[in-house]
Amino acid sequence: MTAQSLSFPVPSSLGSLENYIxxxxxxxxxxAEEELELARxxxxxxxxxxxxxxxLSHLRLVVSIARGYLGYGLPHADLIQEGNVGLMKAVKRYDPERGVRLVSFAVHWIKAEIHEYILKNWRLLKVATTKAQRKLFFNLRSLKQHEGSLSPxxxxxxxxTLKVSPDDVREMETRLYGQDVSLEASSDDEDSHAFAPIAYLAAPDAEPIADIERKEREHLATTGLAxxxxxxxxxxxxxxxARWLNEEDPATLHELAAEYGISAERVRQIEAKALQKMRAALSH
Incomplete structure (x- = not known):
């Protein structure tokens, strides 16, 4: 499966990133039913x-995830393109019979491709991207007389002198003389891996999809269950x-059989049918 065979829209084909989104x-x-049929x-x-x-139905997910990585100076469109590659890999590997929605399965593959792209391009970030920044870049290099940090x-x-704000000067100086930071830990120490930048590229709880999933779980646990x-x-x-919602003292099949004057097997059948009906109600 290739991007050409799927022919989904890319920012360049639609004129701008805004049009693409x-x-x-x-x-x-x-x-869920449509997704299962297509996946099969x-x-x-x-x-x-x-x-x-x-x-196509999951491209908006890629846009949301890619937005969480904008702090690394890479174009949003490029992050989306890489995330789309991860989405295609997820669709190719997705097994519809496992009972997991594609959105949950695809998140891992989308993030993996974006992480790989960031790692490959971390040292290739442009110091100056706009015309004003390029002008400031060259002027600052010519005006600075020493290697140390600029005083206030x-x-x-x-x-x-350059007719810019002090913040612009400080930011460009940081870009010019800031040291490269490794995204991955350089040692085998487990603690160093836990605190390496790659471990917190994006805050999971800040992603729109995570917020949607959290709200859905809360709904199922309250209103949906009721x-x-x-x-x-x-x-x-x-x-x-009595069997499932009484955590302190759940009733046994025999206790409920005695209560209703039926067999324990009949209670089990009623329970199974009720659970099936509830699953159907929760899926809508």
Whole structure:
């Protein structure tokens, strides 16, 4: 599976990054049933049209994840492109029979490709990207008379001479003379790996997709559960509550059988049917 075979839009083909983001946000989000059907078609029949629809419906996820890595000075469009490669790899490796949504599976592959791209380009970041920054870059190099950091008075003097703000001078000086930082730990010490920059490239709790997943879990644990219980008849609801929601002293099949004057096997059947009905209610 290649980007050419899927032909999904890229920023350059749509004129600008803003147009691209607007385009991918218009692609519909697949329901669980639609996603399962498409994934099976691709997994079992190598149907590239099914794979294309899976990719298109998750492009907005790549945009959201890529936005969390903008602090590394790399173009958002390039980060998205690399994330799209990870998304295609995820679709190719996704097994629809495992009971996991593609969005959860794809996050790992998208981040892995973006991490690899950052690692490869960390030392290639441009010091000056705009015309104003390039002008400041050359002027600052010519005006600075020593190798050490500029004093506050020197910063103010250069800012007045170059007709820029002191913050601009300080920022360019940092770019010019700041030391490279390794994203990965250089030793085998486990602690050093835990605190290396690669370990905190992006804050997981700050990503939109993580926030969406957290809210969905909260909904399922409260409102969703209450609605699923309401879909049951009184006896089935009592059995589920006694068996699954009473953490301190859950009832046994025999206790409930005695309560309702039926066999333990009949209680088990009612319980299984109720759980199946609740799963169906929670999936909608």
């Amino acid at each position: 607007q385009a991918v946000n218009r692609f519909p989000i697949l329901s 078609r691709f997994h079992q029949q190598q149907d590239l049209e099914a794979a294309r629809q899976l990719v 008075d020197e910063v103010e003097s250069m800012a007045q 609605q699923a219980l309401d879909s049951l008849d009184e006896r089935s609801r009592r059995i589920i509550q």
